[in-house]
Amino acid sequence: MHAEEKFTPKTWPAAPEKSTLEGKNKFLGFWLFLGGETVLFASLFATYLALKDRVPDQSMAHAKDLFELPTVFLATMLLLFSSLTSVYAMYHMKNYNFKKMQAWLLITVLLGVGFLVLEIQEFNHYVHEFHHTFTSSAFGSAFYTLVGFHGGHVAFGLLWITSLMLRNAKRGLNLYNAPKFYVASLYWHFIDVVWVFIFTVVYLMGMVG
Amino acid sequence: MSSYAQKKGFLGTIWDYLTTVDHKKIAILYLISGGFFFLIGGLEALMIRIQLAVPNNDFVSAGLYNEILTMHGTTMIFLAAMPLIFCFLNAVVPLQIGARDVAFPFVNALGFWLFFFGGVFLNLSWFLGGAPDAGWTSYASLSLHSPGHGIDFYALGLQIAGAGTLIGGINFLVTIINMRAPGMTYMRMPLFTWTAFVTSALILFAFPPLTVGLFLMIFDRMFGSNFFVVAGGGNTIIWEHFFWIFGHPEVYILILPAFGIFSEILPVFSRKRLFGYSSMVFATVLIGFLGFMVWAHHMFTTGLGPIANAIFAVATMAIAVPTGIKIFNWIFTMWGGSVKFTTPMLYAVAFIPTFVAGGVTGIMLAVAAADYQYHDSYFVVAHFHYVIVGGVVFALLAGLHFYWPKMFGTMLNEAMGKISFWLFLIGFHLTFFIQHFLGLMGMPRRVWTYLPGQGFETANLISSIGAAFMGIAVIVMVYNVIHTQVRGVKVSNDPWGDGRTLEWAISSPPPFYNFKQTPLVRGLDAWWLEKMEGKKEMTPAEPVGDIHMPNNSILPFFIAMGLFVAAFGAMYHVDDKPWAIPVLIIGFIITLGSMFLRSVVDDHGHHIHKEDLMDDKDKGVKA
């Protein structure tokens, strides 16, 4: 089986993620999926923009009252750094250095977990301090749906990368799993892209009013 | 024959289909279930027409009528037309581009099972307290107001089925981009493959807005959110936009493959290559592109303001241009050809004027200021049945007769085919032509009955009589299918004699690995080119070698079934049923567990060995 052939750094191909037909298909299919995800998130952003600050009773908290930029900044940094670390992981993947790849992936996962923890704390804060919940207003529904969908993506990404790491821990890199790692890292970057818009559109623009 | 396709017995066959990842078998699954839902949707249409045959009729009650109406539209669009199109995509596209299979056979199977479980879920509503009743558009204020679980069935069912369609679309995009046989450049792809490509792209971008819209609906109805609840700050127009941002591309998702089927049939039975191939490709892409910029023509009366209405009106009209290009190219394909009127060709020939009639009423509807009169009247019903039945359904029926030999190796009876064609054609025009006038005379659509004395009686009666003709036509067709399969006379590779594209170069039905050797494509209409040079088969692009095949798997079935189970949990969670949340969780465990299995258990597929393939040669083609 070609896909499971053993390699050395020298025989390892330049673009391992696209060296088999399966890999090529997976690579392209995943990019297409990201095209669809773009529209999916755009729809959620659009909904959020239409419903931002729409509350049944004007005494309820608006975006301006809720958000705390320091936390958001911290979360942003965690996610941005995790994007860089996953680039490092792919760098080592291309160099056929499995151990280093795994190490960087682990850091990526840890950063991602940190991000999720911050997000959960943040939500918790809104719910308890401001009674800003999923059901309290259209604003709340739209906010939690958009940010929560992103958070869900982060969580799924963490599970995905972790199980890839565990599953392949013993057998190292080959052409069967290289595309899988590559695609997972694409996914992770995409999550970062979405977050860039979330912190801009939801949080920063929310503070400007 | 290699050992994989043997065993059998009845249960064996069932198991084979439950686990299959072969695009040809998946095509058959789509055909059977899509065909079944077409009969259901048709039955619902007949009930609509019976109820409306005379004024003040009480054949069905008002509430039931709305359920039938909603399920008719939803079933026909999502559970009949879409899967039947996927049937032909699966049956034909890989063969046309000379591929062994699709890019993601597993995902292909998963797409089917998602559609299937979504469809079953939706239709179970009939037995579990009532079907959805807010129209196939399910506008938010009414659908939130609707009691019972009907709308929940709609939202959850479509969500599941829609996920299947989305991954199906991605699968075909990758297949077409990556798996074409050597020599098959983009501009040598058969037009059906081109339309499959553009349709899949439309699916990729049109379904996410529907997904989001349905999520918001599910959250509002089942989890207390306020997206469409005005009192909570929500806005119902959001739903309308999402529905139509999806809904308008959706009608082009349906019609483009229909155009593709006709673009295959017309050249074959005119014995002449498609006129203006490159402009046809261009028009297809342009229709796909414009299709995303016109959705608000369904919302002219919503109150978007004159600027939006004017922009969308003009953008909508623009679609007439690429569509017109196609119409004229089809006619000029026949011009100078040698036209033979087989059953598929009859449908193609009937399609041209019918679709033009439906298309031009579309342009009339695009005149925003006049649409204030047409909107939500029977004029609209007439328009869209002209394009959908006259376009999509004609294409599906044409494709059924045209590709039947390729899918099953037998030939549908031509005499019966023609009888049912004429019945259907006459019935169709009888039913829908007169509805234009009903609309102009002031009859709104979606009314469960009408009062006497408003001038609607005669036209409605005529319309209902037409529907009866269509019913008989369908019965003849079903009989034809059964009759043909029982007789089981096998046919050769190219039973129509004038096949032009690659699928006609291999046996009918093709072996499960398709091409023994990937063919070398030397131009448009690859098979025709070879035939004209007196060859009996395609020139191979590779020596005979081992063929890599994917393994069968039951996991797609379970992934889809898990969501089906979870949907019940989500739905009954509203009624505070104690078992609801556990069921929801169990469902997700089934799905995620199956996905997990899929990703941790390596599946490298298997190989058919060269020697076995050599064996096959001796047996020759099945005929």
Next chain:
Amino acid sequence: MANHQSNSGNPSVDYEYRRKKNAEEMKHHVVSFALMIFLTLVAFAAVYADMSKWFIVPFILLLAAVQVILQLYYFMHMSHKGHESPQMFLFSGVFVAFLTILTFSTIIWW
């Protein structure tokens, strides 16, 4: 099918070359990452600086767009060969996304 895409006959020369190229690319990545962090800082600073809303909103949206382009073209290699189809489909997605957002911020006014 699995081909080892070597361009020169000598695998070890090829190997050295690739190593170097990868390392160089990684350097680019780090630079673009620094740029991204910088842009983020500017965006947050702009909001803290409390300037006019009409300036800040377009400005931070621009910053976000630049950042995303960096992500796509550097981290996700979108400019590399073999990314033609991904580019086309991603931009089509962006086009639909843009239309959707434009609609929802203009003609839903209630």
Next chain:
Amino acid sequence: MKHWLQKWRLVSAIAVLALVLSGCGEPYLSTLDPAGTVAQSQYDLMILSTLIMVVVIVVVFIIYIIALTRFRRRKGDDKKIPKQIEGNHKLEIIWTTIPILLLLILAVPTVSATFHFADTSAMEKKDKDGKHKELVVNVRANLYWWEFEYPDLGIITSQDLVIPTDQKVYFQVKASDVKHSFWIPSIGGKIDANVDGVNKFWLEVDNDKAENVGNLFYGKCAELCGPSHGLMDFKVKALNQDDFKTWVSDMQNVKESQPTTALAQEGQKIFQKNCISCHAVTPQDSRPETARSAPNLATFGERTRVAGILDHTKENVKKWIKDPEAYKPGNKMTGAYGDLSDDQVNALAEYLMGLKVQD
């Protein structure tokens, strides 16, 4: 715009098509028999677009028929292979440009009419008392009934819309429960009644046309709104300016029509007990909108229909009160009042039929 339309009116008058079409439908209901400015322009647009479409269809048909008859495969052609033609640039240019031109002809009046119909700027003009200078009617659509409020005149009616002819009437349309759509086919195209906010538009009725149909037009709900959507009809009384003025003052001056017969007085009592919580019986109803949960019955005796659909007879009123569900499934009146005996229903009907403002 106007000029253009008038020219078209001439052309359309002689168009055979128009003759064919205007034979269709009832004059009080059909879009093909326009009785107002808006409906007329819309009709002109229909005729224009239909003519263009007929041109398209005829051209397509001619080429199509020729292709089919000349090039069918005849006996002995079995072996013949026609010449394989790739395309023809000249032809392709022709069938790209001609449709574009046809569409331009259609697009210009479309855009202009769209803006014309949306022009409600006159509505914003108020006099010094804060009243609109033009006649404004607030239309509120409810599950299966319509309320018409004349905010500047202090009048509220239900089911029957009364408007003056030969004058632009401005409407503010909204819904109180689910989405409906306000449509009077022979007077002008529809506009949706949304739950989210108010839609504005105007209509104008032609007096001669109104007289032709006894001043009475049909209106319909044109958006699926539940089981009885198909029965959510209303009537439009289009009165000439003088009659309208009389109607307004009658409505403003009436206090509450008092029953005259004993039976009716009996009915009034029952009404006060069972029905008044929802139905008002004076045209001035100071309750807030949300409290006005049922049709105003002040002019019930003058209605042309019961509940918008039944002929206006006492028998039908009785039938309605006994079992509204049988006539309008899903309506909001069913089950809202206790059981009533036949006598009580009879008394109620007597009382209701006597509720008149004009004689």
